[in-house]
Amino acid sequence: EDQVTQSPEALRLQEGESSSLNCSYTVSGLRGLFWYRQDPGKGPEFLFTLYSAGEEKEKERLKATLTKKESFLHITAPKPEDSATYLCAVQARAGNMLTFGGGTRLMVKP
Amino acid sequence: GAGVSQTPSNKVTEKGKYVELRCDPISGHTALYWYRQSLGQGPEFLIYFQGTGAADDSGLPNDRFFAVRPEGSVSTLKIQRTERGDSAVYLCASSRTPGTVEQYFGPGTRLTVT
Numbered sequence: 001e002d003q004v005t006q007s008p009e010a011l012r013l014q015e016g017e018s019s020s021l022n023c024s025y026t027v028s029g030l031r032g033l034f035w036y037r038q039d040p041g042k043g044p045e046f047l048f049t050l051y052s053a054g055e056e057k058e059k060e061r062l063k064a065t066l067t068k069k070e071s072f073l074h075i076t077a078p079k080p081e082d083s084a085t086y087l088c089a090v091q092a093r094a095g096n097m098l099t100f101g102g103g104t105r106l107m108v109k110p
Numbered sequence: 111g112a113g114v115s116q117t118p119s120n121k122v123t124e125k126g127k128y129v130e131l132r133c134d135p136i137s138g139h140t141a142l143y144w145y146r147q148s149l150g151q152g153p154e155f156l157i158y159f160q161g162t163g164a165a166d167d168s169g170l171p172n173d174r175f176f177a178v179r180p181e182g183s184v185s186t187l188k189i190q191r192t193e194r195g196d197s198a199v200y201l202c203a204s205s206r207t208p209g210t211v212e213q214y215f216g217p218g219t220r221l222t223v224t
Binding site: 004006034036041042043044045046049087089095096097098099100101102103 | 114141143145150151152153154155158160165166169201203208212213214215216217218
């Protein structure tokens with residue numbers, strides 16, 4: 001059974017204080033690993049797809065990396081508008097559904 | 111262009127009633143997915159459509175849940191004899207094709223069963 005665990009559950013940062021969010025996964029043949037951002041009362045917003053170990057993707061202050069067992073979402077010099085829940089999901093080669101972790105709730109204080 | 115839309119945005123119903131939730135995917139997207147998200151948790155897969163047919167309904171919790179997509183575009187999730195445990199946000203997503211492509215989510219329908 002595919003499984004995704006995210007840590008920490010919640011993270012409080014001061015504006016400008018860089019940090020990383022962790023996503024550990026087990027999957028029977030990884031087709032892709034996805035990062036989403038979710039604001040309160042809204043649906044998940046797509047950020048990145050990673051396909052193989054060693055791959056990295058960047059978007060503004062966010063950088064996602066992938067190993068064979070985990071992915072990290074690095075946040076450099078965050079701003080209050082980066083406050084949201086960040087969701088990690090995996091897709092197995094055998095299916096099309098996404099299996100999500102529980103998310104990390106990020107709060108950035110000015 | 112327009113994103114995935116879902117109606118209603120909120121639905122309050124009494125235990126035992128029947129409800130229908132609607133999803134309008136991004137135009138041209140052939141794959142459509144339903145997920146359910148409980149408070150403080152990540153979304154959980156319910157059902158996946160490729161075209162008009164349900165290609166994978168392994169996530170439907172029981173036979174009170176049913177979904178259709180008769181013309182390969184709009185989909186309706188139907189819940190019979192609602193229970194308080196069905197209260198959650200129901201999310202719809204679509205993707206251009208199945209496989210390793212991004213799934214774009216709608217805003218969700220918040221269902222409350224009293």
